[in-house]
Amino acid sequence: MVRRREFLKATTGATAAALSASAAEDNPVRVGIIGNGNRGTSLLGRVLRIDWAHVTALCDVRPEASAKSQDLLQTAGRPKAETYTGSPEAYKRMLDRKDLDVVIIATPWDLHTPMALDAMRAGKAVATEVPAAQTVEDCWALLETRDKTGSPCMMLENWSFRRDNLAVLNMIRLGLLGDIVHCHCAHSHDCVLHTPWYFDRKGNPTWFGGKLIDRNCDQYPTHSLGPVLSWMDIHCGDAFDNIITVATRSLGINHMFAEVLGKDSAPARRRYAQGDIVTSLIRTKRGNTIVLNNDMQLPRPYDNRWMIQGTDGVYSEERNSIYLWRRSPQAHEWEAFPPYQDRYEHAWWKPMADPKNGKDQLAAGHGGTDPLMIYKFLEAVRNRTPLPLSLEDGLLMSVVVPLSGQSIAGNAKAIDFPDFTRGAWKTNKPYFALDRKA
């Protein structure tokens, strides 16, 4: 069992001796999952791959959602978990359990912060889905509560753990791209008819769709920014300074529903505040720039468009290519990235078979990214070591939601970022995904 005092040690950076392998065998991590919908079920599947992670509690307002998760436990040959359901407050009873070390939160966005605050106050380690918060005030509340309670808290930004992004991180840390100055990133994902992400089949909004009616901002910036933070040493020598955001008019959702449900249908006639394409320009304290797009309501294939550029070269995820000055065979010509992927493979992506049963922990879901992220989070809680992604980084990615909205509303006004490190970014050393090679 992982105790609160030990969490405190890990989060305040005091040396916490890692457990010896044999002691760790007796050290299960007990997990509860709030929100047993689409993502909560998927994360449960990741947890179930880890022998020393025991799911003791499940919570959802909808009993049928928790029942489905119970079925997954049974299929995996795991003991039944206690279910908390039937009311929006049921999760609070779950937090009273003594046999619970970790709470994973996979509920609609507005619930992430209140649930994470309650879980930290109850002495649990928290993993919250993205974004961690919806307002600047909620970001500070999470940070202050983490510091006061000593309960570790991490936002589950999975694209930080992606295989290609980690190989690029290794290359950047080895200096192959020179000094980094600029980056592009995007979340381009057509979700209008991706039932039931935004709307049900009749065009009624889900909790996410409701946000598109109510507000105009970068609703979902964390997947784009995840790898960018470590690539650009954000919070470790550099920091976000300010953001300027513009949005196009909103045509995509109305157009889609006019075609699918008829131009006189209520969803086709409804007013959506959310612009189709949101473009933010982030400037860093060091004088670097990031162009960030949110593009989730026009028909298109999925894309992240990561591009990072330095004084010695450029990497393009969209082209699966790289150009390194004086190294690439042809001057000013792209070369294929896959050989670099092999050469600079991150240690986290080496096969990770469990010595006891030979099961590969990384074989499924987002190409293995989600299992890796969940494994690394639970491993840190279990070993009482710092979490793989800091809460400060998660909050910085999340705060783009309200700041981009403020900038759009202010006619592309530049909005300053809060400093969640309280000045520590100036002296912090890179910490994320340190690889012996880099």
Ligand SMILES: NC(=O)c1ccc[n+]([C@@H]2O[C@H](COP(=O)([O-])OP(=O)(O)OC[C@H]3O[C@@H](n4cnc5c(N)ncnc54)[C@H](O)[C@@H]3O)[C@@H](O)[C@H]2O)c1
């Ligand atoms: N990282 C990723 O790749 C990824 C992918 C999908 C979703 N997500 C995130 O996961 C979260 C959930 O998304 P989803 O697609 O699973 O949505 P969903 O609607 O399928 O699931 C949300 C669940 O929360 C439950 N819920 C609502 N209020 C509750 C309460 N008070 N107590 C307990 N349960 C409650 C709902 O009944 C539902 O089952 C969102 O934050 C989303 O952004 C992340």
